[in-house]
Amino acid sequence: MSPMEFKPYRNFCSEEINSARDQGLPIVALESTLISHGLPYPTNLETALAAEAAVRAAGAIPATIGVLQGEPVIGLNPKQIEFFANSKEIRKASSRDLAWLRVKKLDAATTVAASCRIAEEAHIQFFATGGIGGVHRSPAPRFDISNDLFELTRIRTTVVCSGAKNILDLPNTLELLETFGIAVIGYRTEEFPAFYVSSSGLPVPFRLDTPREIAELSAFTQDSILVTNPISRDLSIEPDDFLTWLNRAERDAERLNIAGSALTPFLLKRIAELSEGRTLKANRGLIVENARLAAEIAVEHGKLQG
Ligand code: PSU
Ligand code: MN
Secondary structure, eight states, rough: OOSSOOOOOGGGHHHHHHHHHTTTTOOOOSSSSSIIIIIOTTTTHHHHHHHHHHHHHHTTEEEEEETTTTTTEEEOHHHHHHHHHHHHOOOOEGGGHHHHHHHOOEEEEOHHHHHHHHHHHHHHHHHHHSSSSOBBTTTTTSSSSSHHHHHHHHHHEEEESBBOTTTTTTTHHHHHHHHEEEEEEEESSSBBOBBBSOOOOOOOOOOOHHHHHHHHHHTTTTSSEEEEOOOOOTTTHHHHHHHHHHHHHHHHHHHHHOGGGGGHHHHHEEEHHTTTTHHHHHHHHHHHHHHHHHHHHHHHHHHOOO
């Protein structure tokens, strides 16, 4: 095959994922940026494996996604996941980076946007993460809106998350989701979850209480939907504590002039330090819970298809 040919995404799926696709089994895609840039080693490895285990326990097949030597891998094996968890200096790739990475044959962890794009090419419709990117708060060093929001308008994926990361401007993130026509579903809640904090006080447009209803909704639309699942009460961080840490982390980011794709990883890391690990525990917990819910929805969706 000529190296310039557009390789069908099937070639990038692991054997397990290709055989699951052939059998029509429910599959849940997971991303690798949270492994390489969202959590420190070894919590990141343990979290990634626990998320996969939660998907399996709910009756679906996990497909963790990343880029190795320029090629997307859909269904990383545990050794490859360990590489993403352990390697320093690995790139963080958004959707626009994917072709460039192919040209340069480089490794990269993929964000929600890039992972969903790859999953969509492989016809995987269900996806889980911790919190999607959104509109950054000002004064971030500069105007910054995550590619995650825009990418959702180009594909058709059901993304399960705990809202947007509360390092962000949540009211404006919700406004932009409305502008982009993305239905935001509160899972068993009427309020938009705020990542480490179970609620933001902001209303979500739609509430659904069962994986079955969410599966029906995703069967009834041609658009991406954002399913927001609040962190469990016992792991939720007090909003006042969180704001104190966030304000300090933002001041540090400004002082160090950290911007662009480095901003989200920097803030998460700094807040983990300031909270003495409490936000790490929360982040791990919500990622696993979201993986489980995405699997439950994928299983119900499979039943609807007959
Ligand atoms: N969820 C987490 N931790 C993370 C992320 C999500 O619990 O680190 C990552 C996702 O990969 C998401 C990215 O796409 O943060 C957003 O980065 P940015 O704001 O630069 O678009
Ligand atoms: Mn950004």
